[in-house]
Amino acid sequence: MAITYSEEIQVERAKTTKINSVDFNNLAFGKIFSDHMFVCDFEDGKWQTPKILPYQPITLQPSSKIFHYGQSIFEGMKAYKDENGSVFLFRPIDNCKRLNISAKRLAMPEIPEDYFMNGLKELLKIEKDWIPTSEGSALYIRPFMFATGEGFHASPADSYKLVIAFAPSGPYFSGDVKVLIEEKYSRSANGGVGFAKAGGNYAGQFYPTQLAKEKGYQQVIWTDDNTHEYIEEAGAMNIFVRINDTLLTVPTSDRILDGITRKSILKIAEDEGIKTEVRKIKVSELIEASENGSLKELFGAGTAAVVSPISGFGFKGKNYDLPKLEDTFGARLKKRITDIQTNKAEDPFGWRIKVC
Amino acid sequence: MAITYSEEIQVERAKTTKINSVDFNNLAFGKIFSDHMFVCDFEDGKWQTPKILPYQPITLQPSSKIFHYGQSIFEGMKAYKDENGSVFLFRPIDNCKRLNISAKRLAMPEIPEDYFMNGLKELLKIEKDWIPTSEGSALYIRPFMFATGEGFHASPADSYKLVIAFAPSGPYFSGDVKVLIEEKYSRSANGGVGFAKAGGNYAGQFYPTQLAKEKGYQQVIWTDDNTHEYIEEAGAMNIFVRINDTLLTVPTSDRILDGITRKSILKIAEDEGIKTEVRKIKVSELIEASENGSLKELFGAGTAAVVSPISGFGFKGKNYDLPKLEDTFGARLKKRITDIQTNKAEDPFGWRIKVC
Ligand SMILES: Cc1ncc(COP(=O)(O)O)c(C=O)c1O
Ligand SMILES: Cc1ncc(COP(=O)(O)O)c(C=O)c1O
Numbered sequence: 268m269a270i271t272y273s274e275e276i277q278v279e280r281a282k283t284t285k286i287n288s289v290d291f292n293n294l295a296f297g298k299i300f301s302d303h304m305f306v307c308d309f310e311d312g313k314w315q316t317p318k319i320l321p322y323q324p325i326t327l328q329p330s331s332k333i334f335h336y337g338q339s340i341f342e343g344m345k346a347y348k349d350e351n352g353s354v355f356l357f358r359p360i361d362n363c364k365r366l367n368i369s370a371k372r373l374a375m376p377e378i379p380e381d382y383f384m385n386g387l388k389e390l391l392k393i394e395k396d397w398i399p400t401s402e403g404s405a406l407y408i409r410p411f412m413f414a415t416g417e418g419f420h421a422s423p424a425d426s427y428k429l430v431i432a433f434a435p436s437g438p439y440f441s442g443d444v445k446v447l448i449e450e451k452y453s454r455s456a457n458g459g460v461g462f463a464k465a466g467g468n469y470a471g472q473f474y475p476t477q478l479a480k481e482k483g484y485q486q487v488i489w490t491d492d493n494t495h496e497y498i499e500e501a502g503a504m505n506i507f508v509r510i511n512d513t514l515l516t517v518p519t520s521d522r523i524l525d526g527i528t529r530k531s532i533l534k535i536a537e538d539e540g541i542k543t544e545v546r547k548i549k550v551s552e553l554i555e556a557s558e559n560g561s562l563k564e565l566f567g568a569g570t571a572a573v574v575s576p577i578s579g580f581g582f583k584g585k586n587y588d589l590p591k592l593e594d595t596f597g598a599r600l601k602k603r604i605t606d607i608q609t610n611k612a613e614d615p616f617g618w619r620i621k622v623c
Numbered sequence: 624m625a626i627t628y629s630e631e632i633q634v635e636r637a638k639t640t641k642i643n644s645v646d647f648n649n650l651a652f653g654k655i656f657s658d659h660m661f662v663c664d665f666e667d668g669k670w671q672t673p674k675i676l677p678y679q680p681i682t683l684q685p686s687s688k689i690f691h692y693g694q695s696i697f698e699g700m701k702a703y704k705d706e707n708g709s710v711f712l713f714r715p716i717d718n719c720k721r722l723n724i725s726a727k728r729l730a731m732p733e734i735p736e737d738y739f740m741n742g743l744k745e746l747l748k749i750e751k752d753w754i755p756t757s758e759g760s761a762l763y764i765r766p767f768m769f770a771t772g773e774g775f776h777a778s779p780a781d782s783y784k785l786v787i788a789f790a791p792s793g794p795y796f797s798g799d800v801k802v803l804i805e806e807k808y809s810r811s812a813n814g815g816v817g818f819a820k821a822g823g824n825y826a827g828q829f830y831p832t833q834l835a836k837e838k839g840y841q842q843v844i845w846t847d848d849n850t851h852e853y854i855e856e857a858g859a860m861n862i863f864v865r866i867n868d869t870l871l872t873v874p875t876s877d878r879i880l881d882g883i884t885r886k887s888i889l890k891i892a893e894d895e896g897i898k899t900e901v902r903k904i905k906v907s908e909l910i911e912a913s914e915n916g917s918l919k920e921l922f923g924a925g926t927a928a929v930v931s932p933i934s935g936f937g938f939k940g941k942n943y944d945l946p947k948l949e950d951t952f953g954a955r956l957k958k959r960i961t962d963i964q965t966n967k968a969e970d971p972f973g974w975r976i977k978v979c
Contacts, residue, residue, distance in 0.1 A: 297775025326682045337822030374829035419653025423829045456812035456848035460827045466693030467823015471816045473730035473779045492812035493849045
């Protein structure tokens, strides 16, 4: 394989491409991976030469700490292509910053912003044909970092690997989303790692989510672990509530992920003249609002899920349906954010970054 | 390599051994690994043929869920050799049961007890020369299971790998152990995964433990995440407190690991006529007892740490030293449990299992 150099990144091109075997009009979420990946190793106390390599397996010792002590963090972002074939990222520096917030909490090394951004952009230039353009699809970008260092001793590893891989993806949810408000299990603790995108936060959600699925719900809305009286967020999205004409979402905390979609939606809503409130929301308030008809909408917001309307929620064995409205805040905000992301609309906020 | 079969386990022998390069009188903890490992894959909805293979690297796709969603659990156990060269395990079924408790909570498949026990015993027979016999050392056994199945979708994997690897090991702690009682960070949530040996529980402890180390403490004693008023457990051991002549430990819960050493120590203490109490312990009670002189001992109990005396603890910037006693409960209980484990004493409880 020919080895070329682009700036400081060592690039090794794949000999063949898998792209012709992909049906870009029928994409699942995160199941197909592009031809190359970005890799950077942290060893001997520093980040080594960043590389773009053919997408390939990773080989590790059985004693690598990723297998034992959960030092594993990730990010989720998307790249979009406009009608002219130009490639855009949405607030990517925020993902890099959040990756480093996660890294710090998990005692992992922080990645310099230019390593991350240059690697990501170079990889995107090479893989730009992998960006799908059909409605609701995008190139899902998965940066992840994990402990490679060895030892059966519960202490931080001395080496790590950062990888960025791409998966052209369709919508995250297929069909209606119903959520169960959790009364027993919890996602995170005060003083814990809930605000980090740490692998362990997700594994812990699977079993309660399976139980919810058995009852006909796709996702769980987590509540505070102490009283279960306040809603927090869902498995992979922050939650918005519309009561009459006010759009509510809960404040972030050390238990809740500071979603980039969440904060963007808040800004756009303000820009659209929608009244917003960031405050704690009691489960009992949701129930009451549902019963007295003031609960108009419930939706999730996240990179993977974009804006996903929720059609109903369950609590203590009872199901509460949301009304079916014509013009929703959700649809309006989704269109606005998607148009900004895909260069179909002005970006007064300076969020969009053109890559090539 | 010659392939032989022992019962249903497929055995492939290593061509060479590393054993001659090991200094068995100067062992660190969990840094050297024996020649073989036990491997069993879960695929297509069932556990496949169990194998004993030369200890070797593991190759995974970048999209394997272990790298993204933290589906990773483990166990820690030890094998001991007596003067006649006979090999013993200590309550191994309890480790298998706990592995399966962890598996269920993390939405991973449970391993049948006979797969686990037969694999472990066969591997031990092959590796019995790796069991160190010097004071304070043992063969540390690390069963671990993780998600191999692929996808950038936060949902349980469809395939998993169980590995059992061996590390001849010396003591877990070198020297004095001082602990910091945590006031800000937490290990686990009500309704969370704290009772499971999930990888993510450990990564979350590293950063607060680093902060404690900078202040001169080796370990953190975790407190409840809601009030930080009650002590829970340490990073890799349950905590015992001796007030006057009563030995106390806190009840296990969904936030605390149900330690096998802990429950064994409780039984032995009763057998020794020591008064025990299992109840909640307030940090303020510890402080008071330290100040009025009734706090006699503090020790940690765990497979890796055995019984580790704690010489002092920190709280709110103040240090509290434990008295230096001649005959401690800790030393007496440590001798009794170690003698049972190494076949130096009767085992009235039926805990010891002879392997070969
Ligand atoms: C737990 C959790 N909450 C919220 C979000 C939404 O965050 P963002 O909008 O930055 O994708 C995600 C997904 O990234 C998530 O995993
Ligand atoms: C968090 C935690 N608590 C307690 C223990 C002690 O458990 P056991 O005595 O079963 O080894 C361990 C170690 O295994 C542990 O990791």
